Amino acid sequence: QVQLVQSGAEVKKPGASVKVSCKTSGYTFTNFGISWVRQAPGQGLEWMGWINTYNDKTNYAQNLQGRLTMTTDTSTSTAYLELRSLRSDDTAVYYCARDTLTTRPKWFDPWGQGTLVTVSS
Amino acid sequence: QSVLTQPPSASGTPGQRVTISCSGSNSNIGRNIVNWYQQLPGTAPKLLIYGNFERPSGVPDRFSGSKSGTSASLAISGLQSDDEADYYCAAWDDSLNGWMFGGGTKLTVL
Numbered sequence: 001q002v003q004l005v006q007s008g009a010e011v012k013k014p015g016a017s018v019k020v021s022c023k024t025s026g027y028t029f030t031n032f033g034i035s036w037v038r039q040a041p042g043q044g045l046e047w048m049g050w051i052n053t054y055n056d057k058t059n060y061a062q063n064l065q066g067r068l069t070m071t072t073d074t075s076t077s078t079a080y081l082e083l084r085s086l087r088s089d090d091t092a093v094y095y096c097a098r099d100t101l102t103t104r105p106k107w108f109d110p111w112g113q114g115t116l117v118t119v120s121s
Numbered sequence: 122q123s124v125l126t127q128p129p130s131a132s133g134t135p136g137q138r139v140t141i142s143c144s145g146s147n148s149n150i151g152r153n154i155v156n157w158y159q160q161l162p163g164t165a166p167k168l169l170i171y172g173n174f175e176r177p178s179g180v181p182d183r184f185s186g187s188k189s190g191t192s193a194s195l196a197i198s199g200l201q202s203d204d205e206a207d208y209y210c211a212a213w214d215d216s217l218n219g220w221m222f223g224g225g226t227k228l229t230v231l
Contacts, residue, residue, distance in 0.1 A: 035220070037166075037220075037222075044123065044209065044222055044223070044224045044225040045158070045166065045209055045211075045222040045225070046222065047211075047219055047220035047221070047222065049219075059218065059219070061219050062217065062218075062219070095165055095166070097166075105153055105154065105212075105213035105220065106154075106171070107154075107156045107168055107171040107172070107211075108156075108158075108166075108168060108211075109168035109171070109177065110167070110168070111165040111166055111167065112165065113165055114165050
């Protein structure tokens with residue numbers, strides 16, 4: 001079945017960077033895009049951005065542009081999210097989710113299990 | 122403050138029908154499909170309704186979605202205790218060029 005398995009929890013200091021991985025299986029990786037969504041403790045969901053796994057085209061949320069990079073490794077069917085210049089309000093659970101390959105919005109299904117990133121001095 | 126507005130909480134007794142609203146604007150719900158996600162405590166969100174009213178395989182027909190103008194609704198009939206979860210609506214926003222989520226509605230089964 002389709003699965004997205006994310007890397008483990010991270011603890012980072014303010015100003016550092018974090019890279020989260022999302023390894024997919026059960027489908028052809030380059031037939032679907034990947035979106036990343038985060039959820040701060042006790043808060044709602046925030047879409048961070050999307051990557052087209054076929055041509056590496058990206059679309060980042062406006063408030064994260066400049067700090068965010070999404071990449072893929074098609075040889076391992078894995079997507080990556082890197083967030084730089086971390087701040088305390090970046091503390092959140094980060095989710096990857098399978099998305100459409102096109103720019104026409106569809107839906108996220110399924111989701112990874114989530115990766116907790118804690119930013120603390 | 123979310124672009125899509127949901128009530129923070131909703132409740133009902135077993136067997137009842139509850140509805141959760143999601144209000145947006147012409148740049149999001151008015152022009153694009155609405156999806157609903159269910160997040161059980163301590164777990165990742167799960168797709169519940171897509172394309173305004175479609176149910177993925179495995180989702181009971183007790184769950185239904187609708188959309189009218191710039192608003193959407195999720196209805197849950199025959200409420201069960203394991204429906205206790207947070208529910209989020211989502212729609213693409215053409216002006217902001219990104220996905221917007223509602224703030225989430227915490228459903229309590231009394």
